[in-house]
Amino acid sequence: MERKLYRYRSFKDDWKEEAFDGIVEPSSPLYFNDPYDCGFCFQEDILSELLGKEDYIKALEKYIPLKREDYDLILSSTDIESAVQIVFQNHGKKFPDSFFKSLRNDASECMDELKDAVRVVCLSETYDSMLMWSHYARNHTGYCIEYEFNKDDMYYSSLHQVRYTKDRFNISKKDILEGRKDIIDKTVCSKADVWSYEKEWRIVTENYIKTRPSKVDPKTRCVLYLKDNIKAFYLGAKINEKEKSEIIEFAKKNNRIVYQMILSANTYELRAERIDNV
Structure with missing residues (x-):
């Protein structure tokens, strides 16, 4: 079984490291834009x-x-x-x-x-979300990476679908005493239903420097290597020609597909048009 997931990105100084080399640095939930995100809630x-x-x-x-x-x-x-x-x-x-x-x-x-003991890579089920392109790809000037994960992939077991609810998951004394194994999953992968448009999945890992300090050099970057998982690129509707050309050139040399996002003439939708010469 395979799963295709997408990651919206903007063109920061080191963008090629992620887009071309597949090096992804998981984020600390302490800096997420939702203050409730990954927050442990105790009774x-x-x-x-x-x-x-x-x-x-x-x-x-x-x-x-x-x-x-x-x-x-x-x-x-x-x-x-x-x-x-x-x-x-x-x-x-x-x-x-x-x-x-x-x-x-x-x-x-x-x-x-507790939040800082976790590291997260945020992905989405969809590549054509108007809001996601606006929020995470710098107003459609960025790009989106398509990743493919299968059951034999080393990151497949770390993939979790985010649940959207009205109420927070409250951890009780009984949960702790019984050693519930889904506490981390229910906490790190539950969000308020106002975020449901993101259709999010997450790769959840440890903050190794914090949880295994004696085994990790504090200067070491804890990263994931997802180059082999990259299958395609989606270019923002307002992408700069320089970055567009660089992605197309890389895709030609590395057998990747490239799509251009197009604004609809009649609706508020986006459609992906494959660039044939890639």
């Missing part, structure tokens, strides 16, 4: 599972000058929330309603850490 009952005792101590220190016995109580406790309340009582202070809000803020910082 309230998971707070104690998500945060360590050191996090509770850090939050306590904002309210109370802790003593040695306070640290010992927290670090040895099997019921962390009860231990926190005892510490407040021992200091003659009322347990503040803002305490868990402070912890949730700390947990939010952890969310960025």
Whole structure:
């Protein structure tokens, strides 16, 4: 079984590295244009599972000058929330309603850490989306790469279809305790339904520098090599003649197909017209 997917691109300084050499650098979700994208959403009952005792101590220190016995109580406790309340009582202070809000803020910082442990290559099922050409190919002046993946391809198992929903996937304490294996997939590959026009698929990988720091040189670029997967190019309706000629010349030498995107005279649609002499 094969799957054809597309990637809209603009002509940045290093564009030939991706278009001609097939070198693709996965992106960090921290810099995606959707602030919810790849964001881990946890139910309230998971707070104690998500945060360590050191996090509770850090939050306590904002309210109370802790003593040695306070640290010992927290670090040895099997019921962390009860231990926190005892510490407040021992200091003659009322347990503040803002305490868990402070912890949730700390947990939010952890969310960025989790996001940055993932790297993503964004692809689409379609090459003729007016909005995608406008948003990701610099107002139709860029190009689109067609990739073909089959079941024997090394990246095939890393391909995931994005699900579009109204509600976020909330991870519960039960999900963690039962070791649900689809948590990452449901988080990294779920988006708000307003993005459904993108018809997105993703290659999901690790941020190797972060998840395997002892095995990876920090200066190393973690890239995918997709040259053999490239089958065709689609040229934007407003592409510059210089870049158009370069892609056509490369395609002739490397047995690739080239299509020119054409604006319809009667509708708001795009159509792809094959360039015959390639």
